[in-house]
Amino acid sequence: MALPTRKFDAVVVGAGGAGMRAALQLAEAGLKVGVLSKVFPTRSHTVAAQGGIGASLGNMGEDSWLWHMYDTIKGSDYLGDQDAIEFMCRMAPEVVYELEHFGMPFDRNENGTVYQRPFGGHSRDFGAGPVQRSVCAADRTGHAMLHTLYQRNVRANTVFFVEWMALDLIRDASGQVLGVTAMEMETGEVWIFHARATLFATGGAGRIFSASTNAFINTGDGLGMAARAGIPLEDMEFWQFHPTGVAGAGVLITEGVRGEGGYLLNKNGERFMERYAPTMKDLASRDVVSRAMATEIKEGRGCGKEADHILLKLDHLGVDVVEKRLPGIREIAKKFANVDPVKDPIPVVPTCHYQMGGIPTNYHGEVVVPTPGNVSTVVQGFYAAGECACASVHGANRLGTNSLTDLLVFGKASGNRVIEYLKENPGHKDLPADAGEVSRARLARLDGQTKGESVFEVGAEMRRTMQAHCGVFRFPDMLTEGVARIEEVTERVKRTEIQDKSKTFNTARIEALELDNLIEVARSTMICAEARKESRGAHDRADYPKRDDESWLKHSLWYAADNHLEYKPVVLKPLTAQSFEPKVRSY
Amino acid sequence: MKFRIYRYDPEKDAKPYMKEYDVAMEPSDRMLLDALVRIKSLDDSLSLRRSCREGVCGSDAMNINGKNGLACITKLADLKEPVELRPLPGLPVIRDLIVDMSQFFKQYHSIKPFLQSKDPAPEKERLQSPTDRAELDGLYECILCACCSTSCPSFWWNPDKFVGPAGLLAAYRFIADSRDQATNERLDDLEDPYRLFRCHSIMNCVDVCPKGLNPTRAIGRIKDIMIKRMV
Numbered sequence: 065m066a067l068p069t070r071k072f073d074a075v076v077v078g079a080g081g082a083g084m085r086a087a088l089q090l091a092e093a094g095l096k097v098g099v100l101s102k103v104f105p106t107r108s109h110t111v112a113a114q115g116g117i118g119a120s121l122g123n124m125g126e127d128s129w130l131w132h133m134y135d136t137i138k139g140s141d142y143l144g145d146q147d148a149i150e151f152m153c154r155m156a157p158e159v160v161y162e163l164e165h166f167g168m169p170f171d172r173n174e175n176g177t178v179y180q181r182p183f184g185g186h187s188r189d190f191g192a193g194p195v196q197r198s199v200c201a202a203d204r205t206g207h208a209m210l211h212t213l214y215q216r217n218v219r220a221n222t223v224f225f226v227e228w229m230a231l232d233l234i235r236d237a238s239g240q241v242l243g244v245t246a247m248e249m250e251t252g253e254v255w256i257f258h259a260r261a262t263l264f265a266t267g268g269a270g271r272i273f274s275a276s277t278n279a280f281i282n283t284g285d286g287l288g289m290a291a292r293a294g295i296p297l298e299d300m301e302f303w304q305f306h307p308t309g310v311a312g313a314g315v316l317i318t319e320g321v322r323g324e325g326g327y328l329l330n331k332n333g334e335r336f337m338e339r340y341a342p343t344m345k346d347l348a349s350r351d352v353v354s355r356a357m358a359t360e361i362k363e364g365r366g367c368g369k370e371a372d373h374i375l376l377k378l379d380h381l382g383v384d385v386v387e388k389r390l391p392g393i394r395e396i397a398k399k400f401a402n403v404d405p406v407k408d409p410i411p412v413v414p415t416c417h418y419q420m421g422g423i424p425t426n427y428h429g430e431v432v433v434p435t436p437g438n439v440s441t442v443v444q445g446f447y448a449a450g451e452c453a454c455a456s457v458h459g460a461n462r463l464g465t466n467s468l469t470d471l472l473v474f475g476k477a478s479g480n481r482v483i484e485y486l487k488e489n490p491g492h493k494d495l496p497a498d499a500g501e502v503s504r505a506r507l508a509r510l511d512g513q514t515k516g517e518s519v520f521e522v523g524a525e526m527r528r529t530m531q532a533h534c535g536v537f538r539f540p541d542m543l544t545e546g547v548a549r550i551e552e553v554t555e556r557v558k559r560t561e562i563q564d565k566s567k568t569f570n571t572a573r574i575e576a577l578e579l580d581n582l583i584e585v586a587r588s589t590m591i592c593a594e595a596r597k598e599s600r601g602a603h604d605r606a607d608y609p610k611r612d613d614e615s616w617l618k619h620s621l622w623y624a625a626d627n628h629l630e631y632k633p634v635v636l637k638p639l640t641a642q643s644f645e646p647k648v649r650s651y
Numbered sequence: 652m653k654f655r656i657y658r659y660d661p662e663k664d665a666k667p668y669m670k671e672y673d674v675a676m677e678p679s680d681r682m683l684l685d686a687l688v689r690i691k692s693l694d695d696s697l698s699l700r701r702s703c704r705e706g707v708c709g710s711d712a713m714n715i716n717g718k719n720g721l722a723c724i725t726k727l728a729d730l731k732e733p734v735e736l737r738p739l740p741g742l743p744v745i746r747d748l749i750v751d752m753s754q755f756f757k758q759y760h761s762i763k764p765f766l767q768s769k770d771p772a773p774e775k776e777r778l779q780s781p782t783d784r785a786e787l788d789g790l791y792e793c794i795l796c797a798c799c800s801t802s803c804p805s806f807w808w809n810p811d812k813f814v815g816p817a818g819l820l821a822a823y824r825f826i827a828d829s830r831d832q833a834t835n836e837r838l839d840d841l842e843d844p845y846r847l848f849r850c851h852s853i854m855n856c857v858d859v860c861p862k863g864l865n866p867t868r869a870i871g872r873i874k875d876i877m878i879k880r881m882v
Contacts, residue, residue: 171781171784172779519695564695569749
């Protein structure tokens, strides 16, 4: 029996910043769009972003999109595609102004313009010194942005399917994407969402690591669905470890703390970033700061009884600045670190935060895969934006604030591209005869499993393995062993068993299905990391401590079916600007 | 640590019941949500919503020892045992600690929670003074967890007619915004024996808000503006 079917012009999977920005574009164009989300839209993980959105408005002094572009390319350790980066940095002011017009409660300057704060890796005049480029709403920028986008979608009458989990991508024999299968969590029913265009905005998969700033829902669902459907994943070895997660709890402390003047101290009370990054100091890019912190800890200069963390000092900013610019941080520090940061420093450690890689796209948000004779062939009907996508604007290391910029710019751009595509391609193509079979088989396997292992146990083993074998510093033997261990865990994921068989809001079943997605991300990460024999951005190998542009200035593409890797060149030619040639990177 | 947790699966339970758990905690289990995740690792049928685990997404609101709150920012050390957990009061239960929030969101949507401006958008940002922007502090931070509305007796009695504290806080967030030009329409919509005036300043909402917001004060301000408009 075929699954029940709903038809849409476009289906958006995910209702975070990118999904809702795209949905807004589609709904306002009068298209029939359905937005699927595992959680109520304002619970998406964009809500947790704190520091700001990068855009060269120049409200605090001179700035230009070209400087923003240079910083982003340098931050990416030259792995970012320069056409996509130019596009993002040029579009950033426009999408920020739009967000203001939608009602975003940005912080303001005395003259009424939007306030901007300094942020890591953002500089004036090609690295001459810090610049104030990050627009924000105190330290709750993601929350304010996500709610504003939801509110604007309410105005546009966007149709949301709340607490529906997408399960699998539907492709026909030609490879064209025709929609997804999805489960309504409240009833356990599975439907086919038959769409002329399918846009993934499913976010990242930071939950592959034990210590993560990410929400429970960040399970890489879009990546898992894409990988199972034969789409390669790009640059999955590049994971950002944010310098300041609360030690032990993992909760994020924004880089905005350092933007507002806070700094890091080792056990000797030394402001050690001055040694590692003489110009930008604590505002060097995140990979640089995280590595410096990990080095301090490794060399015995960590703080606390176990010498296992670094201190983030901000008491010198005074109560007024903290209350005005960083109120959420004070709340988090009190709750999760038991310190009041207006008096005492916050214990922090580098913590998994952001996935630079993802589903390969061009700067229009179209998913692209290599075919004979073309490294970037568009997959018909398939789009991706935000953290789940790899455009690639972040390359080997993302700059703070550029994630929200990415969501807005590529959410809007992919929405626009879908609108054009739908105009040129009227009508639904027929579903293949076996549409939905993959999902049915997965669910039947899970329901019928006996003598299996618990999802919790297998998931914990995956997270421990990733944490131990693929962290801030990577070692050849650990990576080789990590590949073998993740392959073992992959076999165990195929035999997970749940005790709860209820149809009604069965979160055990959801967690099992999420683990199917997480494991694809973990595999791709470990295999890409083992294969890349250089150090670049967030990927740091003890045996190859230098960047190697001769052999490795290229993107990794991993295929799930047989674990094989391909590579494609980095786009070094921007749209209009001069190319930025790879240089030695120092802050 | 001992817990008594409300359990109900409509597929197999004729009626809800309280299930007791006695589970050893690890030193890393500091918040109530940590404990619930641990319990779920032993009994995967326990159902609850959760996501950010840092008090900003609003998923894991529940009734904790008789008071609404977020599990992820409630410290275990502060809880009296056995910790009694129930779904948010006043809304239909879907399963265990998961309630149907449709009524709550319907009220939120009813106040037209989006900026309304008749002027064409300028090329750059609209200007707003820091003082005008400061009017939004204590209003825009709401996470829609529903702790407030589901602790409000007026909302329990009239969830279909009374907007409730969360929705009214949002209404005032737009009335207070110097950029919004629909204040009169917003006030017209609320001028009704139920939508606004069912608030009797019981202040349960203020007591439970996990973000420290004050819906009662916002409601008072709407009433003030409405009275000023009449005279």
